[in-house]
Amino acid sequence: MTDNTEIRAKSSERVSGAVTARGNVIVNCTNVQYTDNEIQTRYRYERVTAHVDQGDCENVQVSTIQRFYRFKTKKQARKLGLMQVGWGGNNGTTVTAAVFANRHNLNWCTREATHMPNYNGSLTQAATLRLGFDETGQDVFVPFSSLIPMVAPNDIVLGGWDISGCNLADATDRAQVLEPDLRRQLRPFMERITPLPGAFDRNFIAKNQLPRTTNIIPSEQKQVQLDTLRENIRQFKSQHNLEFVVVVWTANSEKYAVESKGVNDTADNLLSSISSSHVEVSPSTLYAVAAILEGCPYINGSPQNTFVPGVLELARREKVMICGDDFKSGQTKMKSVLADYLIGCGIKIKTMVTYNHLGNNDMYQLTDEVMWKPKSASKSRIIEDIVDANGLLYRHGEAPDHVVVVKYVPFLNDSKRDVSEYTSETFMNCHYTTIMHNTCLDSALCSPLILDLAIFAELFSRVEYCVEDCNGNFKPEDYTSMDVALSVLAFYMKIPRTPPNEPIVNALGRQKSCIENMLRALVGLPPENHLLLERKCPE
Numbered sequence: 001m002t003d004n005t006e007i008r009a010k011s012s013e014r015v016s017g018a019v020t021a022r023g024n025v026i027v028n029c030t031n032v033q034y035t036d037n038e039i040q041t042r043y044r045y046e047r048v049t050a051h052v053d054q055g056d057c058e059n060v061q062v063s064t065i066q067r068f069y070r071f072k073t074k075k076q077a078r079k080l081g082l083m084q085v086g087w088g089g090n091n092g093t094t095v096t097a098a099v100f101a102n103r104h105n106l107n108w109c110t111r112e113a114t115h116m117p118n119y120n121g122s123l124t125q126a127a128t129l130r131l132g133f134d135e136t137g138q139d140v141f142v143p144f145s146s147l148i149p150m151v152a153p154n155d156i157v158l159g160g161w162d163i164s165g166c167n168l169a170d171a172t173d174r175a176q177v178l179e180p181d182l183r184r185q186l187r188p189f190m191e192r193i194t195p196l197p198g199a200f201d202r203n204f205i206a207k208n209q210l211p212r213t214t215n216i217i218p219s220e221q222k223q224v225q226l227d228t229l230r231e232n233i234r235q236f237k238s239q240h241n242l243e244f245v246v247v248v249w250t251a252n253s254e255k256y257a258v259e260s261k262g263v264n265d266t267a268d269n270l271l272s273s274i275s276s277s278h279v280e281v282s283p284s285t286l287y288a289v290a291a292i293l294e295g296c297p298y299i300n301g302s303p304q305n306t307f308v309p310g311v312l313e314l315a316r317r318e319k320v321m322i323c324g325d326d327f328k329s330g331q332t333k334m335k336s337v338l339a340d341y342l343i344g345c346g347i348k349i350k351t352m353v354t355y356n357h358l359g360n361n362d363m364y365q366l367t368d369e370v371m372w373k374p375k376s377a378s379k380s381r382i383i384e385d386i387v388d389a390n391g392l393l394y395r396h397g398e399a400p401d402h403v404v405v406v407k408y409v410p411f412l413n414d415s416k417r418d419v420s421e422y423t424s425e426t427f428m429n430c431h432y433t434t435i436m437h438n439t440c441l442d443s444a445l446c447s448p449l450i451l452d453l454a455i456f457a458e459l460f461s462r463v464e465y466c467v468e469d470c471n472g473n474f475k476p477e478d479y480t481s482m483d484v485a486l487s488v489l490a491f492y493m494k495i496p497r498t499p500p501n502e503p504i505v506n507a508l509g510r511q512k513s514c515i516e517n518m519l520r521a522l523v524g525l526p527p528e529n530h531l532l533l534e535r536k537c538p539e
């Protein structure tokens with residue numbers, strides 16, 4: 001019996017109740033219209049502008065600006081294909097195994113229990129958001145996916161590339177993420193699948209990966225590699241009758257490409273560098289260019305600079321969405337919660353010292369100093385916005401001492417251990433130390449993010465908006481897509497890519513609110529402000 005068993009049994013005595021409704025949400029408001037094909041909303045958006053007076057007093061002049069947005073979202077989720085670069089890796093195989101296990105409802109035994117498949121860890125599948133009170137005063141929550149039509153992960157058609165030619169059943173065994181009883185049942189679904197040969201350049205990957213490299217496009221010409229990748233995407237689309245494809249990089253971290261004028265600074269220079277097989281065009285950039293030229297959103301799950309300026313210009317030119325960089329899945333996610341909590345409460349973090357150790361192939365590759373550099377940079381920048389937001393605690397340019405240590409421990413395989421120590425100064429400079437330990441299979445943290453990213457990329461590319469002029473007029477031809485940099489999905493990324501002039505937000509709470517409130521906007525609901533004014537100040 002746990003401490004709360006008795007209380008839970010008497011749920012009628014609970015102060016507040018909550019119900020989770022699983023059906024679709026229909027918003028009955030004058031600003032929302034459901035047509036046969038679209039959800040159309042008129043959305044009031046109020047923003048604040050602040051002007052800080054020069055001089056010692058730093059008074060702030062504040063005004064609010066109100067705009068009316070028109071959103072229209074196609075109701076029908078499209079038949080979605082997800083192509084993973086690095087399909088045979090730990091993440092790639094775990095995503096695939098989970099989809100097969102859920103689709104076929106496979107149960108498996110461990111010594112503790114019989115388990116059923118799920119999509120826990122996914123916002124779209126396993127998280128809820130609050131709508132409001134019902135007539136009885138209960139809070140009503142709904143799954144994210146019931147607010148607006150989204151692709152179900154079971155319906156996603158999977159494909160992709162890997163430079164390792166291992167079939168997916170053997171690759172799943174190699175990953176050692178899932179239980180043997182499940183892997184045995186998955187074998188018939190996965191053993192006949194071998195990833196497409198990958199675009200490869202030995203200069204961008206650690207030497208310790210070379211023994212795995214058995215499945216590469218048989219040409220070192222980058223133009224040939226690009227053309228092959230584009231052809232692969234087209235074939236995948238037509239073979240499975242897909243309406244939309246998203247490409248996700250979940251292959252090894254690469255070394256940084258050198259960014260230079262004339263090489264990768266513009267879309268045209270990049271395309272000509274590809275045709276001349278320039279050494280500084282990385283494989284990941286080739287995949288991104290291929291995806292963009294085929295009209296498929298590209299998501300970069302690793303820290304390298306795939307999105308050189310030429311790729312960004314190309315994405316804008318072709319109006320194809322991109323999202324990056326580097327999945328935010330474990331320790332970094334915790335950091336962006338804990339730092340937000342501590343600094344947000346006026347507690348000054350002085351040191352953040354974190355250790356990870358694990359033994360998977362990704363970690364093995366990161367034992368190479370050159371490959372570790374981008375990862376180290378990505379892990380280190382995770383709380384910048386949180387520090388910058390509190391000029392009372394931190395002087396301009398001041399930041400906590402931040403140390404990130406990662407070690408390769410082969411025996412642990414994908415089971416990542418992370419230990420973090422935060423030492424802060426609180427009231428009257430008393431020290432406050434928080435120590436945290438997490439153990440989790442790295443790919444179990446990351447795989448649901450990959451599915452969410454594909455599902456959201458499909459959804460947000462169905463959205464169009466325009467802004468009314470001050471007389472409330474708009475022209476139907478003014479409707480346009482959201483910015484190509486999918487910063488609404490910053491929640492999933494260590495260093496989120498943002499539209500020009502949009503600051504990076506790392507704090508996890510703000511990132512989650514952003515997704516939630518964007519979904520609410522698409523169905524004409526006001527942003528969640530947690531005020532519950534109807535209770536605090538009843539009418």
Ligand SMILES: NC(=O)c1ccc[n+]([C@@H]2O[C@H](COP(=O)([O-])OP(=O)(O)OC[C@H]3O[C@@H](n4cnc5c(N)ncnc54)[C@H](O)[C@@H]3O)[C@@H](O)[C@H]2O)c1
Pocket residue numbers: 085086087088089090091092161162163164198199200201205212249250251252253283284301302303326327328329330360361362442443445446
């Ligand atoms: N929690 C997480 O798992 C997590 C969190 C953040 C970022 N990431 C990033 O996700 C990526 C994948 O992680 P993983 O654990 O699955 O790694 P992994 O090493 O198990 O898998 C990577 C796969 O990519 C393949 N690959 C390498 N270069 C390729 C290329 N040019 N073309 C096609 N395939 C290629 C490799 O053969 C390998 O099978 C890594 O870059 C990692 O840094 C993972």
